[in-house]
Amino acid sequence: MYRNGLLVLLSQIADADVVGTAVDREELAHQSALLAPDVLVAGASLVVPDGVAAVCRLPSGVSSGTVMVAESDTDELLRAALAAGVRSYLPLSAPREDFGAAIRAVAAGGAFLPTDVTRRLVGNFHLVPRQADEPMELRLLSERERQVLLLIGGGRTNREIARNLQLSEATVKSHVSRILAKLKLRDRVHVAQLVWRLGLDAPRPLQQP
Structure with missing residues (x-):
């Protein structure tokens, strides 16, 4: 039922x-080796059937163009999937439009994370080792660019960043x-x-009035 539902969604x-x-x-x-799809959409139960550690044992080339759909969305699975090179991570509960956005981004060689997943990712600093010295x-960045960097990291849109820093979009x-150019990021x-x-x-995310 889950697979059939996903097929219906993708067909739309x-x-x-x-x-x-x-x-x-x-x-x-x-099938991945035979068909060489531009994007592979797979449930986490297929990608990691033996647990999170199995992410790192994906067949060669499978992870690089993968949109992982997480039936059970956990921070551990999110971090392991990204570390293994999965290009997009979508909770099963993600909005329908996120699936289309993820597929288009990965097909174009980019990556995609829903806004709430991005905010959750950068919010789990207790899992990330701190650096004593300035990275x-x-x-490489100006003070203003650093501010924008952090706001992007917090999952803010350009409109939210503009409002926060009192700048134009x-x-x-x-x-x-x-x-992106200075840090050579996609x-x-x-x-x-x-x-x-x-x-x-x-x-922290902006509070809605």
């Missing part, structure tokens, strides 16, 4: 075609572009992962 994405399905880990590896990455977009998800990896204090 206008610019995506389902080219094959798999019911177990062995078939997952076989080299921060030395166009100015924020320019800062984001410079940050997209905002990789910025959030960097903030998390460095153990930086991302600001």
Whole structure:
């Protein structure tokens, strides 16, 4: 029922075609090698059937274009999946539009995390080793760019960042572009992962009035 429901959801994405399905880990590896899909959408129970440690034993090439759908969403699974190279992580409860966004981002060579997952990721600083010295990455950025970096890490949109820093959205977009270029990062998800990896204090989400 879960797999059929996912197939229905994917079939409703206008610019995506389902080219094959798999019911177990062995078939997952076989079909991936045979069909060479642009994106692999797999439930965590297929990707990690033997527990979180099995993420690191994914068949060669499978993890690099994978959208993992987590039936049981846990911080441990999230961190292990990202460490193994999974390009997108979606809780089963994620909004329908996030599935389309994730597939398009991964197909284009990028990555995707829902906003609430990004905020949760960078909020778990008690799991991240702190660094005593200023990270080299921060030395490449201006003070304003650092502020924008942390706000991206906190899952803020450009509009929220603009409101927080009292800037125009166009100015924020320019800062984001410079940050990506200076740090050689592909997209905002990789910025959030960097903030998390460095153990930086991302600001709390804005409170809605």
